[in-house]
Amino acid sequence: MRSIRGFQVVIRRDVINLVTNPVLLMSNTIFPLVLMIVLGYLTEGMYGNEVTSYQYYGLTMLIFMSLNVSITAANSFMENRIRRSNLRILYAPISRSIVYLSKMIATFIFTTACSYLLVLCIYLMFGLPSKGFTWFYFMLILTGLNLFAATLGVLMCCIFKSEEVSNQLLSIVNYSLAIVSGLFFPWDGLGRVAEWISMISPVKWVAEATFRVIYDHDLAFVLPTLGICIVGTLLLLIGCHRLFNEEDYI
Numbered sequence: 001m002r003s004i005r006g007f008q009v010v011i012r013r014d015v016i017n018l019v020t021n022p023v024l025l026m027s028n029t030i031f032p033l034v035l036m037i038v039l040g041y042l043t044e045g046m047y048g049n050e051v052t053s054y055q056y057y058g059l060t061m062l063i064f065m066s067l068n069v070s071i072t073a074a075n076s077f078m079e080n081r082i083r084r085s086n087l088r089i090l091y092a093p094i095s096r097s098i099v100y101l102s103k104m105i106a107t108f109i110f111t112t113a114c115s116y117l118l119v120l121c122i123y124l125m126f127g128l129p130s131k132g133f134t135w136f137y138f139m140l141i142l143t144g145l146n147l148f149a150a151t152l153g154v155l156m157c158c159i160f161k162s163e164e165v166s167n168q169l170l171s172i173v174n175y176s177l178a179i180v181s182g183l184f185f186p187w188d189g190l191g192r193v194a195e196w197i198s199m200i201s202p203v204k205w206v207a208e209a210t211f212r213v214i215y216d217h218d219l220a221f222v223l224p225t226l227g228i229c230i231v232g233t234l235l236l237l238i239g240c241h242r243l244f245n246e247e248d249y250i
Helices: 002-019 022-027 030-042 053-067 069-078 080-090 098-126 134-160 163-180 192-199 202-216 222-243
Strands: none
Touching (some): 002 022, 002 069, 002 098, 022 030, 030 098, 053 069, 053 134, 053 163, 053 202, 069 098, 069 134, 069 163, 098 134, 134 222, 163 192, 202 222
C-alpha cells in the first residue's frame, strides 16, 4: 500500500510539473492549433469541398502532436530541474521503476488531456463531420499513439542518458515520419517510389485509419492500429526495464 501511495504521489507531482511548464504547455496546445490554422490558410482551396484544408491539417497535426509526445516525455524524464526529484525517489522505500514509469504515465495523462482539448477545438472551429461514435474511435487512436510515443521518449532517455541527444534524434525521426506519411502535404503524389515509402510508415496507417473513421465511418483499421500501439508500448517498456540504470538520472 505504501508503494502504491508513493507511486500516486510521484505521478501527481510529475503531472503538476508538466502543467506548470509553460513551454511544454504551449507546445502541446497553442502551437499545434496555430500550425493547423496557418497551414490550413496557406493551402485553402487545394483540398476540395469534402475535406477542407483546415480539416486536413486539423487531423494530421493532431497526429503530429501525438508523435511529439515522445519529446515531452524525454523532457519530463531528464530535464535538469527534474533530476533532484529523481534523487529523492531513488532513496525512498519504493520501487526504482517508479522513476521512469511515473514520467511515462504523467506524460501520457498530460498530453492526452491536451489532445482531447484540441479535438474539441478543431471540431468546433473547422466543421468536421460527426456521426455516431466516430470521434470516440478517433480519440482511441490518438490515446494509443500518445501512450506509445510517451514510452518511446522514456526509452530513448534510457538508451542515450541525455535529454538533448534524445530530443535531437526524436525530432529527426518525428519530422521524417510526418513528411513521408503525408501529414504536412500529400506525399503520395510525388511518384510511385514516394508512395511505396509512405506505405511502410506506421504513421501513414494511423492517418489512414483516422480519415477512414472520420469521413467513411470505416472502423476496419481501428483495432489493428490500437493493437500495434499496445504491443509496441509493451516492447518499449521491456526495453526501459532492461536499460534503466538509476545512477544515470541523479
